[in-house]
Amino acid sequence: MKTNQSHRSLTKSQVNVGIIGLGNIGSAVADNIAKNHAAILHNSGLSLTVAKVCDIRRPKAGHNFTSDPYDIINDPAISVIVEAIGGEKPAAEYILAALKAGKHVVTPNKEVIAKHLPQFLAQARQSGVQLRFEAAVGGGIPIIAALQENLVGSQLSEVYGIVNGTTNYILSKMLEEGMEFDAALKEAQEKGFAEPDPTADIMGQDAAYKAVILAASAFQAQVDWRQVYREGIKAITQEDIQYAFEIGYVIKLLAIARLQNKKLDVRVHPALIAHCHPLAAVSDNFNAIYVKGQPVGELMFYGPGAGGGPTSSAIIGDVIRVLENQNIRVSDNGLKKIPLLKIEDISSRYYLRLRTFDRPGVLADIAKVFARCRVSIAAVTQKEMVGDLATIVIVTHEVREQNFQKALAQLKRLGAVRDIGSMMRIV
């Protein structure tokens, strides 16, 4: 057992860090390690030096620069490597090689972690080194440490949250300024909160990677990222934002990971969140993750989900923790395969907006369909007619998704129903 005694021997120990990838995040890590050297030394007893950096695309002058990542991976003087390239390839290859070479690895790369975590953990165990990825979910928010380490006194059952700043910014503008999706996306792009190609954010792919990582961190679950049910926010209209608000909800894109009855439920989709829920107030490009467990109850972790500053803070924190010899719960025990619920087998409350022709008995017909499919209605609002069409907003009690989908299919066949405007799950 390590005591403070052995920690004192670390005091003022010199540690060489290598950084692969010198984009926005890699540069911020290098800058902040240099800028905060004295403070890190005081707080942790570690003298961190960026010994070598690598960027294939932008070779620079200087003795500590290389364009070959293996110059870093094979450097015996380097003990921790920060992978900051992003994306699956070639990051996966470099991470695996670094772990094989006996280096600790720290990465903010959600895609490579979501796709290769089991393989990385196996290699880390074999090499006796650590892999940390605090910055892969929630940027500067210490959510991974909370799930893996700090909440170890509780059994967690649900982890869900707003983990994509781009979509949260768009949905916030739609709510606060009455914008339609396209206008809000354009503003997000102009302000740098959305990529020129926003597909991975808008379609929920980014959030799906993070859902996989949350499930691994909270439940030690090995989840195939391809199996994660996923809906984006492209179809959300101003009308839905308004109707949801009127009945007491805001719409947020959520990454959800739940463990119930030994089954895993991992999915990404827009959801209605009640105004009184702590996630409802999370606006702009902020992230927040809600956690539920026994006996701890309900928690929420809020903060900046992206950006060089917050991300580099999390990465440097990981580097220090690795060196302070932290046990990583997830890497110690490996991951378990837990049966994954199909979307049709989940249970949820639902929001449904549909347009009907103005005929007598429409509401009765709709109610009959729901009753037949065993979907219990919690609230119905009929909006004023526009032309000869009435808009009806329905909120259900908790039901099986397959029952709700059966009802939807039957509603579409009703003569009085013009179309299904939208349906969303309620959290």
Added chain:
Amino acid sequence: MKTNQSHRSLTKSQVNVGIIGLGNIGSAVADNIAKNHAAILHNSGLSLTVAKVCDIRRPKAGHNFTSDPYDIINDPAISVIVEAIGGEKPAAEYILAALKAGKHVVTPNKEVIAKHLPQFLAQARQSGVQLRFEAAVGGGIPIIAALQENLVGSQLSEVYGIVNGTTNYILSKMLEEGMEFDAALKEAQEKGFAEPDPTADIMGQDAAYKAVILAASAFQAQVDWRQVYREGIKAITQEDIQYAFEIGYVIKLLAIARLQNKKLDVRVHPALIAHCHPLAAVSDNFNAIYVKGQPVGELMFYGPGAGGGPTSSAIIGDVIRVLENQNIRVSDNGLKKIPLLKIEDISSRYYLRLRTFDRPGVLADIAKVFARCRVSIAAVTQKEMVGDLATIVIVTHEVREQNFQKALAQLKRLGAVRDIGSMMRIV
């Protein structure tokens, strides 16, 4: 350096825990260690057993019960002791004796930590053991670990939050249901959210202990709890709640710890918080702590601040982390004495409500006083007259407290000013 190798040797290691104090929290710890034994074993590799419990007041039957705490402190088979008596005495004596006897100590006791932390840390260092107190602030919220460990990649500058559930419950009821203070306190007592003697909560003493612990955890600062400036919530009226709401604020009792220009600013008082601030939405008896640092930015940690369940989760988490051989930042480096700002030297924005007689030139006279004292006014609202009295609500820009107090004293002497209804700082 410890690797996964040495961790594996811990796998399924048997650990004996002693609990001193079997009230609500001590009992919850014992129950949850028993109930979650299998899960803790799976997640941490530790087989936790409550080997001995002690309660002076309520002796029970059973071979593992004692009414003498030294039976636990001196038991060589016990490696971790949970102190759950509460209060300063005799808890301080037992904690010190346990640390001296080479036991790790975990406690949720904010009073004893706020009053004796430097002494405890010195003894822990000397004995090569750890002291953890996650549950002493924010109940189940892992805020202490975040400050001491997870945010080590950033320089923190501000930590403040809602750390007292009783007062937050009362202020929430005053806002949401229009209750006056006395009625809200009564309801809180009836629902078990306030003690029969609520003085320590209402007057801010509980929050002041927590402010001392937050300063120690975030800034490694040694703060004399007697020096912490403190105001309670007893004087807050429904009128202030309403006026604050109208101009965009809610009133919360805050524990504040800031480090700016190498000076420490630690205080407890009700404060106006803008609606858009993440703390503004924290209602009922929930707690939340807001953290600001560079480069991480702004974070918030939200959750249950009290109760046997959440508190026992934090305590059991501490027990496991101690055994997983976690370094504690605060205990490794000890605490520093940092100069503490006097309340008159802080800078803040202020809210002021005063009643004036209806005379011409009143507002001009008031404005002149502020100008003379170099207090810049940000907003003024004059309310409708009640009888011959007008209520004026003033919000200032950021000014030195002593200038504001000087203005207050001069305002009181103005003939047209009937009285100062209230003044509060704005965060």
